[in-house]
Amino acid sequence: ADGLPLIRAVNSVSLVVEKGRNLGVIGESGCGKSTLARVIAGIHPAAAGDIVFDGKELERTAKKRSQDQLREMQIVFQYADTALNPAKPVEDIISRPLAFYHGLDRQARSKRVDELLDMVRLPRTLRYRRPSELSGGQKQRVNFARALAAGPKLIICDEITSALDTVVAAAVIELLKELQRELGLSYIFISHDLSVVEAICDEIMVMYNGQRVEQITPDKLQAPT
Known part of the structure; x- marks a missing residue:
């Protein structure tokens, strides 16, 4: 009767992300993190x-x-495989936002693709490969290069390390920290892994059953009760 859905995946959630800072959103599977x-x-x-x-x-x-x-x-997104067009080489994937958002010509796009690959610590020669020829960590870095190509202020990271092994995931987190220092980015980091959000986030919002339970700093998360 009120025009709202009968089932609410996210209900009355309020959050604030300050410029240049990161907010982690954690909770069990199905709590509404990815919907948010x-x-x-x-x-x-x-x-x-x-x-x-x-x-x-x-x-x-x-x-x-x-x-x-x-x-x-x-x-x-979490699964780089589904986010990258399998029929396109890396340079086309990264070039698309350069054309769409910035209107760069072919030569300018090609130069910028090299710069973006450098930024995400990938060899420039990968520009000619298709996603199927890349590792999981490389695919996620291509995903990030594509996001950076737009020139964003905020990047929402939805479980981006959950499909990666521990060592590769840690390297991706370190990369995100570097990019933030260089570009002044803000992140909303969606994860069920406490260690991941603790490593990169200034504040952490805990969700349960579609609602915000509390918002705390990482040190409070570790504090004894």
Whole structure:
């Protein structure tokens, strides 16, 4: 009767991410973490509530947001395999946002692809390979290069290390820290792994059953009860 869905994956969740800082969102599987990420990105439109980014209220669906708003907020997903077009080489995958958001010509795009591969610590020769020829860690770095190509202020990381082994995941986290220092990025880091969010996040929001339980700093997470 009130126009809201009968089943609410995320209910009355409020969060704030400050510029240049990172917010971790943790909780058990099915608690609404990934739904929240998609709502913020405009992939799943919210039934109610507001999303304010850089002082401006965003439309609930990505299709209605401006090109600059889309560019400034990027999302990187858990499974790189499904996020990368298997038929395209890496250079085409990274080049697409360079053309769409920045209107770069072929020569400028090619130069920028090399720069982006350098930024995510991948050999430039990988630009000619397709996703099937890359390791899991390399695919996720290509995903990040594509997100960086847009020139974002905020990157939403949805379980991006959960499909990687411990060593590769740790290297990805260190890369994200480097990129943040260089570019002044902010991250929303969705994860069920406490050690991951502790390693990179300034604050941590705990979710349960679609709701925010508390928001704390990593040191409080470790504090004895």
